Amino acid sequence: MQTPPLLNVVLRQKETHTVIVLAGVMDRDSVPAFTAAMAEVSRAGAAAVHVDLSAVAFCDCSGLTALLTAARDSRTEGRTWQAYAPSPAALRLFTLTGTAGILLGSGSRVSGPDETAAKRFEDRSPASPV
Structure with a gap:
């Protein structure tokens, strides 16, 4: 029995751009599937790429x-x-x-409970004592 892939990668060609739809787990074992899709898009000479991350269940470093x-x-x-x-x-x-801001565009505004953590990460300031 074959194990299903951890990351499902689907390429969709639109009029003005290529969409890469990712679903599943993005980790060191599954990243090559995404990398191969990006190489294919590059070889095809796509002018714009949009990556749909709505179905990514987990993403590590x-x-x-x-x-x-x-x-x-x-x-x-x-x-x-x-x-x-x-x-x-x-x-x-x-x-x-x-x-x-790098991945979602410079106009993206992330808000919510993680905003403080992101700001602290950007500032490299230590966390306040608990």
Whole structure:
């Protein structure tokens, strides 16, 4: 019996951009599926890439690194790149690491209980004593 993939990756071509839909777990074992999709999009010469994160159940530092690398490489190659509709798990990771603005666009405003944690991370200030 074959184990189902941890991360399901679907490419959808729209008129003005390519959408990569991610569903499942983004960790060191599953990130190569996303990386392969990004390489395919790059080879195809897509002008814009949108990454749908609404069904990402878990994302660790490997997944975060893959997303940041994809964003950086796409922008370096002149391609617009933006993640959108982050799941609660993905949004929490982006908020805690201060990467929401990079991945979700500079106009993104993250608010809620994790906003203070994100600000503290960005400032590198120590947490207040409990």
